[in-house]
Every structure is written in C-alpha cells, then in structure tokens.
Amino acid sequence: MAGPTTVDYxxxxxxxxDAELVCGGLLLKAKQAGLSIAIVDCTRGEMxxxxxxxxxxxxxxxxxxxxxxxxxxxxGLPDGHLRDDDSFREPLVKAMRRFRARIVLAPHWxxxxxxxAATGQAASYAAWLCGATKYAPGSAKGVGSxxxxxxxxxxxxxxxxxxxxxxxxxxxxxxxxEKKLELAACYASQVGWGTGHKKxxxxxxxxxxxxxxxxxxxRAAHAYWGFRIGAEYGEAYCVxxxxxxxxPASLLKPK
Numbered sequence: 450m451a452g453p454t455t456v457d458y459x460x461x462x463x464x465x466x467d468a469e470l471v472c473g474g475l476l477l478k479a480k481q482a483g484l485s486i487a488i489v490d491c492t493r494g495e496m497x498x499x500x501x502x503x504x505x506x507x508x509x510x511x512x513x514x515x516x517x518x519x520x521x522x523x524x525g526l527p528d529g530h531l532r533d534d535d536s537f538r539e540p541l542v543k544a545m546r547r548f549r550a551r552i553v554l555a556p557h558w559x560x561x562x563x564x565x566a567a568t569g570q571a572a573s574y575a576a577w578l579c580g581a582t583k584y585a586p587g588s589a590k591g592v593g594s595x596x597x598x599x600x601x602x603x604x605x606x607x608x609x610x611x612x613x614x615x616x617x618x619x620x621x622x623x624x625x626x627e628k629k630l631e632l633a634a635c636y637a638s639q640v641g642w643g644t645g646h647k648k649x650x651x652x653x654x655x656x657x658x659x660x661x662x663x664x665x666x667x668r669a670a671h672a673y674w675g676f677r678i679g680a681e682y683g684e685a686y687c688v689x690x691x692x693x694x695x696x697p698a699s700l701l702k703p704k
Contacts, residue, residue, distance in 0.1 A: 456550045456551075457485050458475070459552070460476060461554065461555045462490050465492075466505070476488075477622070477628055487521065488518050489522055489523075491541075492523075492524070493506070497638070500653075508637065508638060512632055520548065531567040541572055543585065553602045553606070554608055554686075557609065565611075603693075620686065630664070639658050641663045671684070
C-alpha cells in the first residue's frame with residue numbers, strides 16, 4: 450500500500466498479525482479519532498508453525514479492509530532470524546524516515562520469541578538513528594535542516610509481550626475490543642477463533658494461539674489491563690524513560 454509522507458502512529462510488527470493481535474485496539478481508536486496510521490511488517494511469517502507466507506498475505510489484506518491503515522509495507526526480512534544489527538536497523542530507519550511517525554509502536558525488548566525481542570530493541574535504536582543524518586545517508590534526505598532539529602519520533606511505546614510487563618500506561622480499548630477480535634480473526638491460520646479454523650484443525654499442529662481456549666485467555670488478559678484503570682478492556686504499553694504528558698487535558702477521562 451502506498452502511504453502518506455507523515456503519519457501519527459507507526460506500528461512495527463515482527464510478523465503479519467502482531468499489529469492486530471497486540472495493538473489493534475489503539476490502532477482502531479486512532480483511526481476512529483481521525484488520526485493516520487501505518488504498519489511495517491518485518492517478515493512474511495514464513496516460519497510460522499501454521500499457515501504459509503502466501504496465506505498470511507491474504508489474511509493481512511482481509512485485516513487491512515477492516516483496519517484501513519493509511520499505509521502498510523513488508524520489509525521481507527527472514528522470519529525467525531531477526532537480529533538487532535545494521536541489517537535490521539537500516540530498513541527500520543528507512544521506514545521511519547519515510548513515514549515520519551509521531552509515535553512508534555514496537556514490541557517489548559524482552560520476549561520469549563527472539564524476533565519480537567530483536568524488533569523491540571532494533572526499533573528503539575532506529576528511532577534515534579533515523580535522526581542521525583550520516584547514518585544510512587541514502588534515506589536521510591529531508592531528515593534535518595539548518596532551521597530545525599532532525600526528525601525523530603516523539604515517543605516509542607513498547608507493547609505487551611509473552612512474559613507480561615509492568616506497564617507505564619494502559620489504553621482503554623473497551624469500545625473497540627469486539628472489533629479487535631474481528632481483526633485478529635482475519636488470521637485464521639493462527640488464532641483459534643478465525644474463520645475456517647475448525648476445517649483446518651486436524652491438518653496442522655496445535656499451537657497456543659490456535660487453541661480454542663486462546664480467545665478466553667485473550668479476553669481475560671485485556672480485561673485484566675482494563676480493570677487496572679477502571680475500564681472493561683485495556684492494552685498495556687511501556688516507555689523507556691519517563692512517560693510524557695503534553696497536556697493536562699490528556700489526563701482527564703473523557704465525559
């Protein structure tokens with residue numbers, strides 16, 4: 450998908466489905482509020498226990514029709530082999546410079562899945578490196594000028610991982626949670642409540658996500674984070690450093 454030169458939110462996802470499964474609520478709310486969003490999928494998900502890269506591509510197209518991102522790109526990096534090094538940082542820097550997002554969403558830097566941990570760490574560093582004009586100069590045009598500081602995201606939010614995190618903030622996603630379930634269900638090869646899941650149940654190995662019990666855990670996890678802030682459902686995020694508050698009004702619960 451082609452995209453604008455600037456977006457409000459950029460979600461960096463190790464695999465197709467991570468953006469929807471973890472950040473779907475915040476992304477839906479951003480679109481609901483008239484903000485722009487983009488997604489960078491780092492791999493095609495070809496190493497997944499279930500499904501294939503071609504199937505993930507079709508599932509991503511279905512999810513895009515529901516979420517309506519302003520742009521979505523796939524870096525085509527090798528699934529299962531992501532490392533926090535220049536071979537990963539450079540394409541992330543290029544993507545960040547392309548979209549000039551105000552806020553970047555990335556995995557937590559600690560995770561059971563090495564691709565998630567590597568993506569969280571690399572994205573954190575790429576958010577700084579994208580403002581270093583001599584780093585990967587081929588994509589650095591317009592990053593800085595004599596009259597303004599180099600472009601860098603205002604904030605990097607790290608999303609929940611498989612260990613569980615102590616969040617710095619929780620986003621109330623109660624009003625969009627059922628639609629988030631629909632978004633996740635687009636990835637029928639992966640989740641236990643996706644369309645056509647029962648037909649393929651006996652053909653592929655069972656995973657935790659493909660278990661029919663996963664939706665109960667998934668709902669409960671969101672309910673737990675929602676409970677922490679007095680909402681029905683929530684998404685948890687971490688910030689490296691202090692969580693900024695730009696306006697006193699942003700601390701107020703909407704009436």
